[in-house]
Amino acid sequence: MLKIQKMLVGAMARLDETMVMNLVKQGLQMGINPYVLLEEIRIGTDRVGELYSKGEYFLSDLIMASEIFKDVLTLVNQDRVVTAVVSYPTVVFGTVEDDIHDIGKNITTGIMRYNGFDICDLGVDVPGPKFIEAIEQYNSRVVCLTGLITEAFDSMKNTIALLKETGLRSRTTVIIGGLVNESVKNYTGADYWATDCTKVNELCRNILVNNKRIMQSS
Ligand code: B12
Structure with a gap:
């Protein structure tokens, strides 16, 4: 270093x-x-x-x-000079309900935009139905949830439950980030977790372009 x-x-x-x-x-x-x-x-x-x-x-x-x-x-x-040249389907992103931490979200969405991803950033303290609305509007296949406080884990879980209820879960990959780990992933029912924002690019590329789900490796 x-x-x-x-x-x-x-x-x-x-x-x-x-x-x-x-x-x-x-x-x-x-x-x-x-x-x-x-x-x-x-x-x-x-x-x-x-x-x-x-x-x-x-x-x-x-x-x-x-x-x-x-x-x-x-x-x-x-x-920064924006050099995005590739276009991918819109990724829905937001900090979940009850949580207002957004620095990590802003860095991650910045990096993703830089890498050519189209992002619908819903902001902070986003209730589950707002995520559903955006996923339907953009016909998204990936939703990214940020959460740093303990309460956020229930909000993530509820949002994912809502995806199931609305029949969107099978076609939507859920990636969580922030102060998360394998246990939070299991608790919430997400597909992937990451605390290294650079990993999300490869992950999304695999999902959106190659239609491939790769093994969790964080
Ligand atoms: C800055 C900060 C704040 C700021 C937030 C400002 C903002 N605009 O975001 C302010 C002062 C507002 C704040 C408020 C509070 N905070 Co605060 N805060 C922090 C602090 C110090 C840093 C968070 C941060 O920005 N880190 C830097 C970013 C870059 O890291 P990151 O978010 O993890 O993001 C990285 C990755 O996770 C990843 N990433 C992020 N999102 C995503 C999403 C995806 C999909 C992917 C792939 C990757 C990814 O990318 C980033 C870069 O690698 C943390 C301490 C900590 N260790 O995290 C406490 C911390 C999160 N806060 C905490 C607390 C308790 C609070 C308050 C409840 C305090 C209070 N008494 O009011 C409130 C919560 C209000 C609320 N309802 O949300 C606790 C949470 C404890 C807990 N387990 O619940 C922490 C851990 C501090 C502590 N040790 O006690 N906080």
């Missing part, structure tokens, strides 16, 4: 916005893939979350972390 990447993790964990922004600018000038930089910031953000859990950071620090992240996203997007 380059020194700049290591420094980014620490700067984000300390919530040193000036340092984070300078390091990102330097990284971009050096030609480092913006999403590599974002991943280091995400690791730093995880540390912020850990310190919050331990009572060493407060809600204001979480808000600060999200503000820094948003500024970085704006900077990275300014620098």
